[in-house]
Amino acid sequence: MTTKKTAAITAFEATPRTMTATQNAHGRIRTNQGSVALLTTDIDAGDIIHLAVLPAEASIIHIWLGADDMDDGGGALTFDLGVYTIAGVAKDINAFADAITLGQSASKPTTDFANQVRDIDEIGQKLFLDAGDTLASHDEQYYISLTGDVVADTAAAGDISWIIEYVVD
Numbered sequence: 084m085t086t087k088k089t090a091a092i093t094a095f096e097a098t099p100r101t102m103t104a105t106q107n108a109h110g111r112i113r114t115n116q117g118s119v120a121l122l123t124t125d126i127d128a129g130d131i132i133h134l135a136v137l138p139a140e141a142s143i144i145h146i147w148l149g150a151d152d153m154d155d156g157g158g159a160l161t162f163d164l165g166v167y168t169i170a171g172v173a174k175d176i177n178a179f180a181d182a183i184t185l186g187q188s189a190s191k192p193t194t195d196f197a198n199q200v201r202d203i204d205e206i207g208q209k210l211f212l213d214a215g216d217t218l219a220s221h222d223e224q225y226y227i228s229l230t231g232d233v234v235a236d237t238a239a240a241g242d243i244s245w246i247i248e249y250v251v252d
Contacts, residue, residue, distance in 0.1 A: 106142030107207050110250035113141070115227075117245060123238035126153055126160065126186065130231040134245050136169060139211040139221050141249040146179055146227065149193035150243045153186035156236020160186045164196050166214040167226040174214035176230045185229070186241065193246065210249075 091108055094101040103109075115135040125132065137143070146164065154160035164180035167173055180199035198206060205212070211221035227247060 104207075105252050106209060106250045110142070110252065112144065113249055113251055115245075115247045115249070118242050119244075120240070120242050121153065122240050123153075123235075126231055126235060126238055128231045128234045131167070131171070132162075132229040132243065133167065133171075133226040134229065134243075135227045135247050136224050137210055137227060137247070137249060138251060139209065139214075139216075139223055139225060141210045141251050142207055143179070143197050143210060143213065143227075143247065143249045145195045145246070145248040146197040147193035147195050147246040148183075148185050148229075148243065149190045149245075150186040151239075151241030152189045153239050153241040154188075154235035154237065155239045158184070158187040158236070159233050160184070160235035160238075161232040162186070162229040163232050164199075164227070164229055166210065167228045168214075168222055169224050169226060171226075173230075174216070174225065176228075178213045178215075179227075182232050185243065186235070193244065 163177040
C-alpha cells in the first residue's frame with residue numbers, strides 16, 4: 084500500500100513549512116460578469132467579442148457562458164473561447180474552448196467552458212500561462228474573448244452573458 088501526497092500536503096509537512104501558491108489554496112475568488120448585446124454583424128466568422136479584462140496572475144476557475152438563440156437557420160454558429168492582449172492581439176484564441184455551440188439555441192442555464200480544451204494539469208495555472216506566455220515575459224492584463232468560428236446559417240441579434248470566477252491573492 085502507498086500513500087501519495089500532493090504538493091500542498093508536502094509543503095504543509097515540510098520543516099519549515101512552505102506556502103502553497105494562492106491560486107491552489109486559500110486564494111481570494113473574484114468575479115467578472117456581464118452581458119453584451121450583439122447585432123447580426125457582430126457574430127461573423129473571425130469576429131472578436133472581448134468579454135472581460137483580467138490580471139495576468141489570475142487563475143481561472145470557471146467561465147460560464149449563456150446566450151440567446153442567434154442562429155435561426157438550424158445551428159451552424161460556433162465560437163472559440165480564448166485569450167487576447169489588451170492591444171487586441173490574439174494569444175490563444177481557443178485556450179479554454181474550441182468550436183462551442185453557444186448561440187445555436189438559447190442556452191439557459193449557463194455552461195462552464197473554462198476547461199473544455201485545457202489539459203487537466205493546466206487547471207490552477209495562471210492566466211499568462213493560458214496565454215502561452217512565461218513568468219519572465221508576460222503582459223499585466225489579458226482579455227477573455229470569444230472569436231467567431233463558423234457563421235450562423237441565419238444570424239439573429241441576441242445577448243451573450245458571462246460569469247468568470249478566478250483566484251488572485
